[in-house]
Amino acid sequence: MSRDDRPMRVPKYRRHPNGQAMVQYRSKRYYLGKYGTAESRKRYQAFLSRIEESAPTAAELESVGRDVTIAKLIFLYSAYCRDYYGASPEYNNLIQALRPLEKLWGLTLGRDFGPRKLIAVRDHMVRSGLARKNINRLVSRIKRFWRWCCMMELVPQEIYHGLLSVSPLMPGRCNVRESPEVLPVPLDVVRATLPWLSPTIRALVQVQLYCGMRPSEACRMRGADIDTSGPVWLYRPPKHKGAWRNKPRVIAVPKVAQDILRSLMPDDSERYIFSPREAERQRMEARAEAAARTGKQRKTKVYPCELRRRAREKLARRARERKR
16 A cells, blocks of 8 residues: 555644644654744645645546545545544544554455445454444444445445444443443532632633533633623533534523632633633742742652653753754
8 A cells, every 4th residue: 555545634733842843744744933933833824735735626536436445535535524624633533433444455445345344344443442432433434434435426325325234332232342431520529629729720610610511611711702781691602512513502600600700801802711821820820939938849859760761851852953
């Protein structure tokens, strides 16, 4: 399988230890200038635009016949998902789901794929130790890939309909690891943790608890998105988990949460109420006060293993500098 037939990822904007911004694309690094500057961000967007220009067009898809390998189909689908999903987590989830399919049947023609081969891919996931619910989600994304292939008329239509006959793994009826249930944090633990948090983070946790909202919705709170005309404030987050379903999201803010928000509300209604910069400033001030009070900069001593790790990192950093 050639390198060009592998599914592509959206390269991330990263910081190199030398302070430069960089992206890594197909095992090669591209430096963009000083990290965090507007110029480096502009170069990053231009780099992504050049990648998108190399994606297959509709005319190129029409020219692809049905005698095409699954690896080539995955390459075309990844280019489509890169434009459709962008840098969202769902793009990476789809690429992760297609990896075992490409590993087992990448050189097989797409028209020769069927339910038994999909079951073989699922058995490979079971042997790798994945949990049952995760396997069902990955198999569902693989079916979505074949649905797109049928929609673009790259494979016969009966392939996707045959894959629909593969039922998901049921609990208690298969020898597959079950993932532990994710439970909410007990309120006693939350209350015991609050005194140890900075004022901004403590207020963020309390507002999230009193309003029953998600962490992402609490972090995005702005004065412009809160209706304060009534006794109970109404918060309408601009982005939320169900926005793609066109469902409105209205969160009631009780009085106990209103008192917390009043003390943090900025003058500009377009600014975020909970500022990470303010939280970091409070943390550093508390750290400096503790160091001045105790005369120590660390609460724990530096162990020999930590010193050895620092020495290894220093040698590796010098080696990279010499190589450059």
